[in-house]
Amino acid sequence: METRQRSISGIYRGAPFHWVGDGFRVTNYFPSGTDFGPKISPYILLDYHAPHVYPPTESQHRGVGPHPHRGFETVTLAFEGSIAHHDSIGNGGVIGPGDVQWMTAASGILHKEYHSTEFARTGGTMHMMQIWVNLPKAHKMDPPRYQPIVASQMGQVELPNGGGWVRVIAGSYQGAKGPAVTFTPINMFDILLEPQGRIDLSFPAHENTAVAVLKGDVKINGATSAAALDFVLFENDGQDFSVEAQTETHLLLLNGEPIHEPAVQYGPFVMNTKQEIREAIEDFNSGKFGHLDD
Ligand code: MN
Numbered sequence: 056m057e058t059r060q061r062s063i064s065g066i067y068r069g070a071p072f073h074w075v076g077d078g079f080r081v082t083n084y085f086p087s088g089t090d091f092g093p094k095i096s097p098y099i100l101l102d103y104h105a106p107h108v109y110p111p112t113e114s115q116h117r118g119v120g121p122h123p124h125r126g127f128e129t130v131t132l133a134f135e136g137s138i139a140h141h142d143s144i145g146n147g148g149v150i151g152p153g154d155v156q157w158m159t160a161a162s163g164i165l166h167k168e169y170h171s172t173e174f175a176r177t178g179g180t181m182h183m184m185q186i187w188v189n190l191p192k193a194h195k196m197d198p199p200r201y202q203p204i205v206a207s208q209m210g211q212v213e214l215p216n217g218g219g220w221v222r223v224i225a226g227s228y229q230g231a232k233g234p235a236v237t238f239t240p241i242n243m244f245d246i247l248l249e250p251q252g253r254i255d256l257s258f259p260a261h262e263n264t265a266v267a268v269l270k271g272d273v274k275i276n277g278a279t280s281a282a283a284l285d286f287v288l289f290e291n292d293g294q295d296f297s298v299e300a301q302t303e304t305h306l307l308l309l310n311g312e313p314i315h316e317p318a319v320q321y322g323p324f325v326m327n328t329k330q331e332i333r334e335a336i337e338d339f340n341s342g343k344f345g346h347l348d349d
Pocket of ligand 1: 122124129166168
């Protein structure tokens, strides 16, 4: 089958930086920066914490205290710094540069997200991202699950001519597989391009696709420029596209098969109907999400 080039739908900036708790200074690309709705499904939220230097502190709680989630997954990517996580089903851990924690909230969980004790004590640069991945209706009430994924588990592909590398968090790239187990088909790649490095990507046209430029300057399809903090959303009119780096570049690629179901978000809950949101609030208020100490 002949393939054709995938064109750019738009290039977007996130909403103004805001604080999540006292530990995460993020810009929201969607849904509050821009509500891409079904064009970015199965992804429902992207908060990007650009590099920010924190002074040392004795506080063990720099971040966000216990709070609930239901109906989706939170995916936390650490690029620099280190983040600790604990949840009401007893999972916890610390992730550092290159690591990912993939938490399936599904039927409901409480968790807290802090700078790790060590990082808080020394201070330093924090650079991370959190992505929310929607679950299909059939799995929204599954038991919660936690996947700690360290950088060394990820499939890694060197690009031709020393052009850089691709680390596969989920899905696959040129035979290298990502360790994340997902409920719907997803490709999530962490990509580093050297100056003049180039990556060619191809996904079925019906799959939603976007590239977040975290660092550097790129040319897409040989024509359109994008730079750090740009979020490039593609159309569903073709398969192939290329990204060429002008300077050293860091990208995050998001691709996935859209979930064709209604989505209703209320704060930390994402369900299919308003009634299910009311049930989530009631279940949370009556303690059905379990318990988690501060
Ligand atoms: Mn959370």
